Amino acid sequence: MTTTTTSPVLTATGVTMRFGGLTAVQSVDLDVHPGEIVGLIGPNGAGKTTFFNCLTGLYIPTEGSVAYEGTVLPPKPHLVTQAGIARTFQNIRLFANMTVLENVLVGRHTRTKEGLWSALLRGPGFKRAEAASKARAMELLEFTGLADKADHLSRNLPYGEQRKLEIARALASDPGLLLLDEPTAGMNPQETRATEELVFAIRDLGTAVLVIEHDMRFIFNLCDRVAVLVQGQKLVEGTSEVVQSDERVIAAYLGTPFEGAPGAEEAAEVEAAEAGASEAGATTGAPQDETQRGTTARTEDGQ
């Protein structure tokens, strides 16, 4: 569904991040095109989150550069967000003592410009801007299904809703590219389904999505393209089918060389039947079932 001829929203070239002797990310190239949902998978400690941090300026990459719509971004988080890349965090980082609405309003920061003076003078311009921000924030809460919780403190939300709120907050900056770091970690299957729908809806609104996830069914349902990171290096990149059937990926996840698993055919059929309803519905890779089980367990460890 994506044409690779359009100019990419995100171009990461040769991104390398070293912490002392540890190379967490090594020469990773990645493009994300408009309207695309790209997955980033890899075992724990592969450097996925570190890669996100490099993209968003939280870390200054040791080498390499990140460009948004062709312009190279300075490694300053607020400038990256201003340019149009928004993100969520693997370990939820909401403003715990602010209300749900206020959290989203903070997300609007870069798209409004009222400073101290207009806040003190409270002219009509200020009131209009404030009302517009509120309206937009409520719209986003509506969109993520949190509108009725607008006045709650964010720390009082259940886990799944906190993740949704992080997405709403990130969307408030009207990003061209949204980075999601394990958006379904800790969610039950229904919530995961809902998040899947939400990500599709976000894509349909014209925001490209780059998503880290350990839930393979989620990733392969959702993504147009998947990149696999192992020990800081990009191992494979391609469509779900390509990635699922790549022996090196399976080896990286299971830690053992792949040998045609008996009964894999049946497992794949079950998978396909389950995923049949979804539009991506392309789950034919033999070892997926095993892969998913293995990684779900690991996600729980990670949390």
Next chain:
Amino acid sequence: MTTDKTQPTPVNEAEPGATAPRTTLLRALTAAGGAAAVVSTFLAWTWTAEFPGDLTVYGYPGGLQLLTLVLGIATALFALAALGLKGLRWLTPSGSTQALRMLALGTFAVTWFTVIAIAVDLDGLVNLEPGGWIAAVATAAPVATTFLLPDDTRPLCRPEKLPSWADILIIAGVFALGLYVVNYGIQTDADHPEPFIGYLIAVAFAAVALIKAGLVSRISELTSAYRSTTLVAALITAIVFPFFQDKSSFTELGVNIAIFATVALGLNIVVGLAGLLDLGYVAFLGVGAYTAALVSGSTASTIDVRFPFWAAVITGGVVSLIFGVVIGAPTLRLRGDYLAIVTLGFGEIFRLAMLNLDGTSGPSVTNGPDGIPNIPPLEIFGFNFNDDHSIGGLSLDSNGNYYLLMLLVTIVVVLIFSRAGNSRIGRAWVAIREDETAATAMGINGFRVKLVAFALGATLAGVAGAVWAHFQSTVVPEQYVFAGPVPPNSTFLVAAVILGGMGTIGGPLLGATLLYLIPKKLEFLQDYQLLAFGIALILLMRFRPEGIVPNRRQQLEYHETGQLDVPGATGLKDGAVGVTKAEA
């Protein structure tokens, strides 16, 4: 304000007829105990007028007996309300037992404090008249009965809607009562600590009782429903305050409270909203004060200019702003505790610099330890601030003039705080305080936003300092220390903010009031003030980390709509306690 019967109550207490006979009996006994305490205050408790307040008279209560009287009446009334007496049930919208316990304990504590103080001050129990013994017994009984009562705490009852004039009258009454209570405390005899200690005990227990009874929540519902009325009422209360004072030492307390409360509120922007620990805030007050003193036309000033007052205030604010930016710009780029260390250093450097710019150790600017005295009295439109004035038959002394001037500054700072706090920039401050990484990832330029908060705080301190210099008519370096027995010092200000409640308006005002007034009234405490600070803060952090006045955001935690999904909400149901006292 009768209770709505449709509201489900967890404990079977909605219908007074349905309560167990034991409960009814205990409540009746409590009411009787309250009445007995009231009666005892009409007797003599001691034989000599040497004990402050003259407790020797049969026939009417005096001194500390008044506190027992008021709390005794309250105990009796609340007990009658608990018995379901028609017309009184509005007193206990969220249950009576806890409130009764507090009132009974308060009556007991005040009375026993008085009785023991009599025995100690006058050397021996023989100094107690029978009235004292009766009071001691009469106030002990309700403590026993109320602690045998079953707990009947229930969610706040929705009261019937009253006509709006009645609501407004209630608000006015609350502010009048608040003013009376504050006045009573301020006017207690400063030569003897006993009346003020008794007052503190009584107010503390009564305040907790009102919170437990749910009256405070009722009032804060009313005040938020009638915001502008409340603001007008608060304003009037604050303005009339000096007209009720018959001694200039009382109005002086008022001016100082207004100044320190304002400075604490300015610091609250930095500490409470933006989460920047500024341990040298008093230096900005000093910058403003020294600047204003230098340009005031004082004979001791090394600069031979005489700015009008408004220009001196602006100069003070601007110079403070410059210092704020100079200190903040390099430090705020770093994360962590650097700011606390740098501001701590700045505070000390400021004081030492003022000491040494005396013409011998450095250039002659500040006269060193002598400071800059003889700042000429303020005169605005022919209104001399050092003269007494009479307005409509009410007299206003020099302190009263400065009080009203300072009140103006307080109002400006309150406005700035609430407007800035409730805007894009204020949300950015809170976001930075909550999680700086997430805030910058949301597009907030952390450095810029923090610098604005820091500089704004510095400017407000500078403005307050300029007014303070004129009020004091002198500035000396030793006023601007990190910690010391006399406010303002940086420790005092930070403690006022933390004690009162970070990020709120009422909090620092209340905190500064308490921290200033208590050592002033209890002279014997003065040497131990820092120790008392420390103990108070430790106790606070243990039992009420959000401060006396909880943040609106923290209050939301206990909000009805949020109750379903509040994990581990504790039983605190406190409203904005500080509102009524905020104007002091």
